[in-house]
Amino acid sequence: MAALNPAAAPSLAGVLDPIIPRVAAWMAQRGDALSLAQGMVHWAPPEGVDEALIAALRQARANPDRPDGLHRYGPGAGDPELVEAISRCLVDHHQLDLSASDVWISAGSNMAFQLVVRAICDPGDAVIVPLPWYFNHAMAIQLAGAEPVGVAAGLVPDPERLAAAITPRTRAIVTVSPGNPSGVVMPQPVLAAIGALCARHGLFHLSDEAYALFRHAAEPHWSPGRTSGSGAHTVTFQTFSKAYGMAGWRLGYAAVPQQLCPALRKLQDTVLIAPSRPVQRAGLAALAAGPAWCQPRIASLDPARRQLQELPRQLQNQGLEARWLGRLDGAFYGLLEVAGPWAGEALVRRLLLDFGVATLPGESFGLATQPGRAVLRLSYGMLQGEALQQALQRLRQGLVRLAQE
Numbered sequence: 001m002a003a004l005n006p007a008a009a010p011s012l013a014g015v016l017d018p019i020i021p022r023v024a025a026w027m028a029q030r031g032d033a034l035s036l037a038q039g040m041v042h043w044a045p046p047e048g049v050d051e052a053l054i055a056a057l058r059q060a061r062a063n064p065d066r067p068d069g070l071h072r073y074g075p076g077a078g079d080p081e082l083v084e085a086i087s088r089c090l091v092d093h094h095q096l097d098l099s100a101s102d103v104w105i106s107a108g109s110n111m112a113f114q115l116v117v118r119a120i121c122d123p124g125d126a127v128i129v130p131l132p133w134y135f136n137h138a139m140a141i142q143l144a145g146a147e148p149v150g151v152a153a154g155l156v157p158d159p160e161r162l163a164a165a166i167t168p169r170t171r172a173i174v175t176v177s178p179g180n181p182s183g184v185v186m187p188q189p190v191l192a193a194i195g196a197l198c199a200r201h202g203l204f205h206l207s208d209e210a211y212a213l214f215r216h217a218a219e220p221h222w223s224p225g226r227t228s229g230s231g232a233h234t235v236t237f238q239t240f241s242k243a244y245g246m247a248g249w250r251l252g253y254a255a256v257p258q259q260l261c262p263a264l265r266k267l268q269d270t271v272l273i274a275p276s277r278p279v280q281r282a283g284l285a286a287l288a289a290g291p292a293w294c295q296p297r298i299a300s301l302d303p304a305r306r307q308l309q310e311l312p313r314q315l316q317n318q319g320l321e322a323r324w325l326g327r328l329d330g331a332f333y334g335l336l337e338v339a340g341p342w343a344g345e346a347l348v349r350r351l352l353l354d355f356g357v358a359t360l361p362g363e364s365f366g367l368a369t370q371p372g373r374a375v376l377r378l379s380y381g382m383l384q385g386e387a388l389q390q391a392l393q394r395l396r397q398g399l400v401r402l403a404q405e
Ligand SMILES: Cc1ncc(COP(=O)(O)O)c(C=O)c1O
Pocket: 039, 107, 108, 109, 110, 111, 134, 176, 180, 208, 210, 238, 239, 240, 241, 247, 250, 251, 252
């Protein structure tokens, strides 16, 4: 009898397909491709991270029976030393009011987001996500059986338009500032208005601040969790992946309203049990280096940002209409709109395989395809100097040639 292979649950078919693995496969195929796609930075973590990790491992080897040893499961929310250091950083550096919040550490802030969404949503619930969205947010909401409601409210979302999308099913509103994919930094009054909207309607404000330290212009970063008393409805997500160059370490965290902790305890215990203890030691050392260590590295992105800012003018000189959607004020991304017959994944694939430069399609961030116009997300976190110039040259060449097809 032919084997009837059991299949994945049908509900997974309704979850967005991740674009990154497809782009990675094309990168591997092309071999010499340069990446303006990857959401990572060019620097390694603080040196103290290596030393702290080695010292902790030596200590664990010398004291194998210690109950707080590195090789044993730790507390679900995270090791108290790191929870304490993160809380201090959130209060001292970001001025958060944590009086109604607890810090939960996880294997990256994506995982924290997933757990929080699962903690607040039942199947059939809805979460408002201003467009363009960060695709993993939409996917996490779908995985919880809820609906990500993409709202075209502007790159700096208009709170009134978000308010108009609230229904009895709505559980939360998401903001990402500084923005991925737009690079836009949302002004304080807008974030405060969205926070107030959430408070008024009994919704959670899910504030993804992965790029909190990445500000390149006058607009300062502002955390909605700074508003006094906002901790009862605000979840602040941050990560070691970006500013500390630790994407591969998988270490992120969330400041979470205390009333969610019983639910989170169940979720964390089932999914991760507890965050990795060696990695938390590394995180502690990274925080000891602190935002002051990150600042000059973040400033080192400025020449790349300036080169990208020139791109629309250069394309226009070559006869191609182009512009940035929004100012490149934060994170290390921007959305480039260009005229031409190609768009979406087909354009990204051609640029990568035929011209050797990786980008991401605007469509993967929930943007609708517009006839005769393409939107690409470009990242300037990884490439510098010659390599960046080469990547931008390939991009210009590819866009100009493909526009003629
Ligand atoms: C807005 C945003 N949030 C979260 C993440 C993922 O962070 P982590 O590595 O901590 O899971 C990313 C990664 O690109 C991101 O852009």
